[in-house]
Amino acid sequence: MISFRDFSFWYPDAHEPTVRSATLDIDEGEFALLVGRTGSGKSTVLRAVNGLVPHFTGGHVEGEVTTAGRNPRTSPPREFADAVGVVGQDPLAGFVTDTVEEELAYGMEQLAMAPQVMRRRVEEVLDLMGIAPLRNRALRTLSGGEQQRVALGSVLTTSPRLLVLDEPTSALDPAAAEEALAAILRLVHDLGVTVLAAEHRLERVVEYADALVVVSDATVRKGRPQEMLRHGALAPPVVQLGRLAGWHPLPLSVRDARRVAGPLRDRLSGVQALNAHSAGALPSVTRPSSARLSGLLLPPTSRATDGRADGLVVSSLTVRYGDTVALRSVDMVAEPGEVLAVMGRNGSGKSTLLWAVQGAGRRSAGSVRVAGSDTAGLTRTAAARLVALVPQQAGDLLYHDSVDAECAAADRAAAAATGATRDILERLFEGPALSGTTHPRDLSDGQRLGLALAVQLVSQPRVLLLDEPTRGLDYGAKSHLCSVLTDLAAAGCVVVVATHDVEFVAQSADQVLVLADGQVVSWAPTSEALAGSPIFAPQVAKVLAPQPWLTVDQVAHALSGDGVPHA
Amino acid sequence: MAALAPALIESRSGPDQRLPRALHPLAWWLWALGMAVAASRTTNPLLLGAILGVVSWVVVARRSDNPWAKAFRLYVIAGAVIIALRVFFRLVFGGGDGGHVLVPLPEVALPGAVAGIHLLGDVTAEALLGGLYDGLRLATMLICLGAANALANPRRLLRSMPPALHEVSTAVVVAMSVFPQLAESVVRVTRARRLRPSIPGESRLAAVLAVVIPVLEDSLDRSVLLAASMDSRGYGRRAGRSSRASRAAGLLLVCGLAGICVGANGVLDATTPRVLAAPMLAAGVCVGVAGLALSGRAVSRSAYRPDRWRVAELVTAGAGIAAAVLLFVSSGVDASDLNPSLTPLSWPQLPLLPLAGILIGLVPVVAAPQAASLEGASR
Numbered sequence: 001m002i003s004f005r006d007f008s009f010w011y012p013d014a015h016e017p018t019v020r021s022a023t024l025d026i027d028e029g030e031f032a033l034l035v036g037r038t039g040s041g042k043s044t045v046l047r048a049v050n051g052l053v054p055h056f057t058g059g060h061v062e063g064e065v066t067t068a069g070r071n072p073r074t075s076p077p078r079e080f081a082d083a084v085g086v087v088g089q090d091p092l093a094g095f096v097t098d099t100v101e102e103e104l105a106y107g108m109e110q111l112a113m114a115p116q117v118m119r120r121r122v123e124e125v126l127d128l129m130g131i132a133p134l135r136n137r138a139l140r141t142l143s144g145g146e147q148q149r150v151a152l153g154s155v156l157t158t159s160p161r162l163l164v165l166d167e168p169t170s171a172l173d174p175a176a177a178e179e180a181l182a183a184i185l186r187l188v189h190d191l192g193v194t195v196l197a198a199e200h201r202l203e204r205v206v207e208y209a210d211a212l213v214v215v216s217d218a219t220v221r222k223g224r225p226q227e228m229l230r231h232g233a234l235a236p237p238v239v240q241l242g243r244l245a246g247w248h249p250l251p252l253s254v255r256d257a258r259r260v261a262g263p264l265r266d267r268l269s270g271v272q273a274l275n276a277h278s279a280g281a282l283p284s285v286t287r288p289s290s291a292r293l294s295g296l297l298l299p300p301t302s303r304a305t306d307g308r309a310d311g312l313v314v315s316s317l318t319v320r321y322g323d324t325v326a327l328r329s330v331d332m333v334a335e336p337g338e339v340l341a342v343m344g345r346n347g348s349g350k351s352t353l354l355w356a357v358q359g360a361g362r363r364s365a366g367s368v369r370v371a372g373s374d375t376a377g378l379t380r381t382a383a384a385r386l387v388a389l390v391p392q393q394a395g396d397l398l399y400h401d402s403v404d405a406e407c408a409a410a411d412r413a414a415a416a417a418t419g420a421t422r423d424i425l426e427r428l429f430e431g432p433a434l435s436g437t438t439h440p441r442d443l444s445d446g447q448r449l450g451l452a453l454a455v456q457l458v459s460q461p462r463v464l465l466l467d468e469p470t471r472g473l474d475y476g477a478k479s480h481l482c483s484v485l486t487d488l489a490a491a492g493c494v495v496v497v498a499t500h501d502v503e504f505v506a507q508s509a510d511q512v513l514v515l516a517d518g519q520v521v522s523w524a525p526t527s528e529a530l531a532g533s534p535i536f537a538p539q540v541a542k543v544l545a546p547q548p549w550l551t552v553d554q555v556a557h558a559l560s561g562d563g564v565p566h567a
Numbered sequence: 568m569a570a571l572a573p574a575l576i577e578s579r580s581g582p583d584q585r586l587p588r589a590l591h592p593l594a595w596w597l598w599a600l601g602m603a604v605a606a607s608r609t610t611n612p613l614l615l616g617a618i619l620g621v622v623s624w625v626v627v628a629r630r631s632d633n634p635w636a637k638a639f640r641l642y643v644i645a646g647a648v649i650i651a652l653r654v655f656f657r658l659v660f661g662g663g664d665g666g667h668v669l670v671p672l673p674e675v676a677l678p679g680a681v682a683g684i685h686l687l688g689d690v691t692a693e694a695l696l697g698g699l700y701d702g703l704r705l706a707t708m709l710i711c712l713g714a715a716n717a718l719a720n721p722r723r724l725l726r727s728m729p730p731a732l733h734e735v736s737t738a739v740v741v742a743m744s745v746f747p748q749l750a751e752s753v754v755r756v757t758r759a760r761r762l763r764p765s766i767p768g769e770s771r772l773a774a775v776l777a778v779v780i781p782v783l784e785d786s787l788d789r790s791v792l793l794a795a796s797m798d799s800r801g802y803g804r805r806a807g808r809s810s811r812a813s814r815a816a817g818l819l820l821v822c823g824l825a826g827i828c829v830g831a832n833g834v835l836d837a838t839t840p841r842v843l844a845a846p847m848l849a850a851g852v853c854v855g856v857a858g859l860a861l862s863g864r865a866v867s868r869s870a871y872r873p874d875r876w877r878v879a880e881l882v883t884a885g886a887g888i889a890a891a892v893l894l895f896v897s898s899g900v901d902a903s904d905l906n907p908s909l910t911p912l913s914w915p916q917l918p919l920l921p922l923a924g925i926l927i928g929l930v931p932v933v934a935a936p937q938a939a940s941l942e943g944a945s946r
Contacts, residue, residue: 056795081801092748093789094796096740098722105871110801112867119872140747155800360761381764389762396759399777413764441784459764 001162001194002026002049004220006063009044009053018044021063022220024213026196028161031188032222033205034198035234036215037474038444042198045215048072049164049196050080068161082111085155089167091147092139100142100150101126101135107158121157129153129183144346145176149183156187163187165197169204170472173346173500174535177204200474203236203503203539207253226250233476237503237539240552244559257543264555265544271558310371311335311494312357312463317366319349319356319518326352328518329366334494334511336462339485341509341526342498343536349518350498351392354465357496359383370462370494385414388461392468394452395440403443403451404436414459425454428484445472449481463494470501482508506530506538506550526550587937589631592719593727594880594935598625599715601887602928606707608894609905610700613917614925615707621928622707622714629931630717631938642713646706653702657694659687666693667912693909700907718938727874731816731863741793745786752785753778804867812861819858826851879935886930893924 004024008017018041026032036042047053051072054061065072068083077086088094097103104125108118126132129149134142142150148168155163168184169177185208187193196213199205206212212228214221221228226249229239238257242250245264251257312334319327327349334340342350355361357368359375360383368375370386378386391397400406407421414420426432428450440448449469456464466485470478478501485508489495499505505512505526512529514521514536522529531541531548541550549555599622606618623643630636674688722743725736756778766773797803830848833839897905897920904918 050799052795052799056791056798077795077798078801078804081799081804084799086796086799088792088796090792093792096793096797096800096802098743102722102871107800109868109871110804112869115869115871115873118869122871158801355758358762360758380761384762384764391755391759391762393755393759396756396781397763399780409766410763413766415767441788455763 001028001030001068002196003066004045004048004063005065007048007065008062009048010060012058012060014059017218019048019215019220020218024220024222026194026211029192029194030210031195031208032197032211032213033202033209033225034196034213034215035200035202036198037234037476038200038446038472040215041218042215043166045213045220046164046166046196046198049162050084050086051075051077052086078110081107082158083160084162084164085152085158085160086164087148087151087155087166087168089171091144091151094151095139095147095154098138098140099135100131100137100139103139103150103154104157107154111158118157121159125153125157128156128186143176144172145179148172148176148180152180152183152187160193162194162196165195167198167200167472170200174502175345177201181205181208200472202234202475203238206236206239207256225252234474236475237552238543241540241543241555244552244556254539254542257539261543265547268544268547268549268555268558311338312496313367313369314357315367315369317353317356317368318364319352319362320364321362326518327356330515330518330520332513332520332523334463334496336492336494337489338511339489339495339497339509340511340513341505342496342513342515343500343502343505344515344521348515350515351467352518353515354389354467354496354498357463358387358389358465360389381413385459386461387463387465388456388459389465390449390452390456390467390469392471394445394449394469397452397455398440398448401439402437403434403440406440406451406455407436410455410458416458421454421458424457425451428454446474446477446481449473453484457488461493463496464488466495466497466499468499469497470499470504478504479507502530502536503538503551505536506541507553512536587939589720589723589874589939590629590718590883590935591727591874591876591880592721592724593874594876594883595719596715596724597884598887598928598931599711599718601884601889601891602714602925603708603711604891605894605925605928606704606711608891609921610704611905611907611915611918611921612700612703613915614905614921615703617922617925618707618928619710621925622711624929625931625935626714626717629935629938631720633720635721636717636938639713639717642710642716645713646710649706649709650699650702653705654695654698657698657701658690660685666691666910669695692912696912697909700909723874726870729859729863731859741790741797745789745793748789749782749786752782756781756785812864816858816862819854819861821858823851823853823855823858826854882934883931886927886934890924890928893927894921897921897924 002025004022007019007022007024009019010017022045024045034042034045044053047056048061048065049067049072053059054073055076061073067080070080070083072080095103096106101122104122105118108121113121123132126135129152131146131149131153134146134150139147139150152163152168163184165184169180172180181204184195184197188195188208197205206225206229209225211222212225214223214228214232214234216232229235229250229252230243235243238254239250239252242257245261247257247260251260312332314330314332316329316331317327318325318329330349330353332340332353342353344350352361356363359368359378360380363376375383375386398406400409403425404422407425408418410416410421411418422436425434434443434447434451440451443451469481473481482504485495485497489510497505497509509526511523512526513523514529527548527550530536530538530550531545537545538550540552540555541548544555549558602618602622606615609615626639630639668689669692670690672687672689675686677684677686722740725739728736759781760774760777826847828851829843830845830851833841833844833847894905897918904916905921907913907915
């Protein structure tokens with residue numbers, strides 16, 4: 001179906017190839033998963049399949065690609081429209097029309113299909129994707145999962161034999177990701193469509209894949225998932241647990257792991273789990289503890305005598321827009337040194353909460369106290385220095401044309417010494433990771449997040465709020481972010497993270513606040529909040545239930561022998 | 568024969584027309600333009616009032632619950648503003664002509680360099696009415712166009728453009744999709760801007776750039792993504808068509824345009840040889856149309872659920888055109904009925920023939936089908 005023969009590709013003006021002599025075959029009917037760290041060349045491989053690379057990017061190509069018997073190098077992407085369906089990461093960005101039905105018909109109109117055929121196909125695809133009730137809806141009003149299903153449907157109407165999907169579930173919350181994934185699996189199993197998909201969130205899809213294509217250091221290797229996952233940093237928690245316990249064959253799903261996990265559960269039954277936070281800080285050999293960020297923040301003020309927290313105290317915070325109540329009397333307390341995770345489905349008020357706490361968002365009633373004083377009367381600049389928020393699209397914070405200019409502006413805004421932001425940046429990345437002349441737009445998601453974080457940290461905030469920071473991050477970047485956050489907390493900062501990412505919460509958070517419909521549903525320590533929940537339980541908890549283990553680190557620590565609690 | 572069958576079934580089915588459906592957007596535009604042309608023929612406030620009544624009635628009776636249908640109010644407001652401005656300027660600058668003084672006001676003496684311009688002065692009935700009539704005519708024409716916008720789906724209108732203009736209409740469609748996203752990212756970036764402490768001594772320009780640059784970068788990224796998506800889905804496919812045909816079409820279009828230019832010049836300039844005038848113009852138009860047709864054939868695409876011209880469409884468009892024609896015809900009968908005289912001041916008459924013409928514009932209330940409601944569109 002797809003074959004790469006000695007394929008190499010250089011972007012314009014690049015000295016090193018993004019992909020180096022890749023040789024790869026994807027067979028008819030195969031579901032192949034493309035994995036690799038951010039910036040490893042996954043997207044380049046995907047886009048080479050139908051000729052978007054090099055027709056849309058320019059650059060230099062060597063070697064051959066054959067897709068459905070045609071050569072994407074000589075024919076442009078539009079000539080592949082009948083054979084290859086391409087769905088990008090953000091479905092909304094790829095929509096051409098504005099209602100569901102017209103979007104489904106668009107591809108067929110371009111192929112000049114007969115009107116009767118179009119009518120029939122549209123109806124069939126509406127049913128296949130389960131989107132018939134949405135047929136007249138405006139695309140912008142759909143939820144993320146619905147949009148992804150419409151995007152899949154819109155390329156299916158031309159009945160392609162191959163689907164190329166770029167991160168089909170990364171940008172979605174768990175429920176929407178389930179929807180989109182179910183739709184993809186149905187195509188794979190019922191229609192025998194060949195699928196090549198890139199994905200970061202391996203824990204969601206790896207069990208269904210026939211083959212794993214690993215892209216690293218510009219080279220491409222393909223193999224069965226069990227074999228490919230034996231080594232390497234890119235592995236979902238269940239696989240890491242399998243490696244730790246030495247299970248063979250390596251389980252890819254919670255179900256497989258649970259069936260072989262009996263002995264492990266017995267071994268662990270005598271040991272008590274530590275809380276996530278202290279366990280996260282345990283492997284001190286790999287990390288120079290919190291030393292790298294200490295001194296970066298103001299020391300926490302002396303604790304009030306009445307025993308009340310001097311961190312962040314939010315009481316009966318209410319936000320309403322006209323008749324809509326976005327937040328209903330939310331109470332929350334986070335002490336310095338704590339990481340608090342805010343979870344809940346899309347639209348449950350997570351972002352509204354963070355913005356209201358920061359002060360840039362609307363606050364209708366209630367109080368927000370940081371270090372003992374209310375933030376209501378503060379000017380924009382004072383509030384931004386006291387409470388830093390990194391928004392969902394971290395790039396929105398950046399508006400200069402180079403990393404250096406961005407750092408210099410942040411120094412001036414915070415009235416800090418010249419080079420302070422650069423210093424933080426290097427400590428965050430443990431070395432000079434970013435070239436100063438790079439344009440912030442050209443950074444990877446992880447690098448951009450790091451830069452935004454450094455820009456916000458230079459004014460030494462007491463409270464750091466992050467909205468969905470794990471979007472687009474691979475496992476390595478995610479665990480790095482996790483250690484940065486726990487270090488910041490250890491340095492005396494209150495850290496609040498709004499996220500969907502259960503595994504990330506299990507690794508980093510001390511407390512979990514669950515919102516639904518603008519109200520607090522539960523507020524509990526991480527182990528309590530996650531372990532028993534069918535939706536929020538991380539993979540390790542599902543495998544080892546009823547024991548309260550959440551992360552592979554905890555288990556590793558317990559097994560290493562010195563995990564006996566000090567108490 | 569098989570292709571004819573649906574057409575036969577549709578033309579036969581009387582009750583089918585009564586089912587709610589969207590009327591062909593061009594039919595609404597023809598009707599509304601007809602009404603606007605009718606309005607342009609008269610300054611009689613009674614007739615203009617009748618046109619406004621007719622247009623509003625049709626809009627209220629036949630508009631859908633789509634977002635663009637709500638824009639009609641904005642046009643009415645804009646119309647009111649036009650009338651107010653018109654009257655205001657007439658009162659400020661239009662004094663000094665004499666007439667029936669309503670409110671005596673002193674005139675501001677202007678220096679000799681701008682002699683001939685009166686500033687303020689007595690408020691006369693003539694000036695007031697002149698401004699009112701003029702403004703009302705302009706406002707009515709604008710509201711007629713607003714009615715077309717409210718009744719016709721703008722995207723479907725673009726879809727019924729001739730295939731040769733396919734590229735242009737696609738560009739407009741893309742612009743229409745990107746625009747709301749642009750507005751969204753402006754809101755998002757402005758909000759994010761508040762999260763960073765302001766730089767002491769930062770210029771206003773830098774603050775504006777801080778919003779504009781991320782928004783433009785964002786929309787550029789989106790446009791590239793959209794272009795890639797359109798290309799992957801087959802936009803602009805040739806599918807076996809030769810590039811020779813498209814080159815021939817291009818050549819015809821250029822020759823046609825050149826012919827039209829030379830011809831138009833010849834028609835307007837009496838010194839050019841007559842061969843280069845009307846005959847050249849006609850030849851240019853013919854060649855241009857042939858080029859359009861040929862390049863239209865080179866686009867290999869089909870339309871999903873195309874809008875068809877049926878009886879309701881013909882009746883609706885016809886009603887608008889009839890109203891315009893009747894107002895043209897009746898202006899020859901008695902011009903003072905259409906344009907009531909201001910000197911001497913006279914009470915506007917209500918002439919019957921033009922009124923009948925305008926009332927024809929009401930036909931769509933009965934003839935056009937109810938607009939199909941879209942669930943979720945109003946969400």
